[in-house]
Amino acid sequence: MKDTVVALPDTLGDDLREEGKRSELEFWKNYINSSPFLKYWCEEDINPELDLEIDIFIKGVGHMLNALGRRIDVLDAGSGPGSILSHAFDQIDASLVATDPLADEYDELWQNEVCKKRVCRPVVCAGEDLAAKFGPRAFDVCHIRNALDHTANPIIVIQQFIHVTRPKGFIVIQGFENEATKMNWTGFHQWNIHCEDNDMVITGKSGTQYGIKHQFRGVVKILRAWSKKHNSGMPWCGAIIQVL
Numbered sequence: 001m002k003d004t005v006v007a008l009p010d011t012l013g014d015d016l017r018e019e020g021k022r023s024e025l026e027f028w029k030n031y032i033n034s035s036p037f038l039k040y041w042c043e044e045d046i047n048p049e050l051d052l053e054i055d056i057f058i059k060g061v062g063h064m065l066n067a068l069g070r071r072i073d074v075l076d077a078g079s080g081p082g083s084i085l086s087h088a089f090d091q092i093d094a095s096l097v098a099t100d101p102l103a104d105e106y107d108e109l110w111q112n113e114v115c116k117k118r119v120c121r122p123v124v125c126a127g128e129d130l131a132a133k134f135g136p137r138a139f140d141v142c143h144i145r146n147a148l149d150h151t152a153n154p155i156i157v158i159q160q161f162i163h164v165t166r167p168k169g170f171i172v173i174q175g176f177e178n179e180a181t182k183m184n185w186t187g188f189h190q191w192n193i194h195c196e197d198n199d200m201v202i203t204g205k206s207g208t209q210y211g212i213k214h215q216f217r218g219v220v221k222i223l224r225a226w227s228k229k230h231n232s233g234m235p236w237c238g239a240i241i242q243v244l
């Protein structure tokens with residue numbers, strides 16, 4: 001990895017964010033009422049879009065905490081209209097909170113009221129504002145799927161995750177590799193992510209790279225970062241990170 005810096009990247013400007021919001025809502029207006037979404041998010045016990053290893057990992061943490069007499073507290077940030085983790089905690093004592101800055105707009109898009117009631121819907125909160133909303137050490141697991149690279153400042157979002165995650169708790173990140181390049185740096189697609197050397201690396205349009213392992217040395221441990229193919233065939237990457 002080249003040019004790791006410790007400084008924060010600039011937060012994206014409002015013009016890009018507005019364009020991103022418009023196209024994101026345009027996408028969800030159709031997808032939220034499509035048969036794959038209704039089937040996977042509302043009808044299936046296990047959402048087939050959720051990565052197997054992440055499903056098993058979070059369930060495992062839940063069972064361990066339950067065995068110790070504790071509930072597992074999970075955050076799904078940038079969840080979209082309904083959390084992909086909505087039905088992941090069958091027979092596990094768990095509390096799931098979903099957040100998304102577009103939560104109010106998403107609420108208006110639902111046409112299927114049965115499905116709307118079955119999923120865990122987000123409360124309004126950007127990833128950059130999680131600490132103010134939830135306070136320190138609120139969650140055992142903070143999960144973000146296909147959304148870290150949609151934020152205005154992904155390094156601030158990771159700082160916020162670290163703040164709201166309990167010590168020895170976990171941050172779970174996954175998403176398409178280098179989607180900003182693929183989407184030609186339009187709208188919400190202003191950051192690339194990829195994994196190398198057991199680290200997740202975030203790259204801005206200027207080319208500056210921010211490796212999580214280097215940025216947050218001594219604060220987090222990367223348990224595992226990986227690349228693989230998403231079931232769409234596109235490159236996908238993920239990381240499971242422990243807060244020290």
Ligand SMILES: C[S@@+](CC[C@H](N)C(=O)[O-])C[C@H]1O[C@@H](n2cnc3c(N)ncnc32)[C@H](O)[C@@H]1O
Binds near residue numbers: 024
């Ligand atoms: C491609 S969707 C992914 C939704 C869901 N996580 C999934 O995997 O289906 C990206 C989401 O990131 C959200 N997002 C945009 N800016 C964000 C921010 N600053 N903090 C958290 N989420 C954000 C968008 O509103 C959108 O719902």
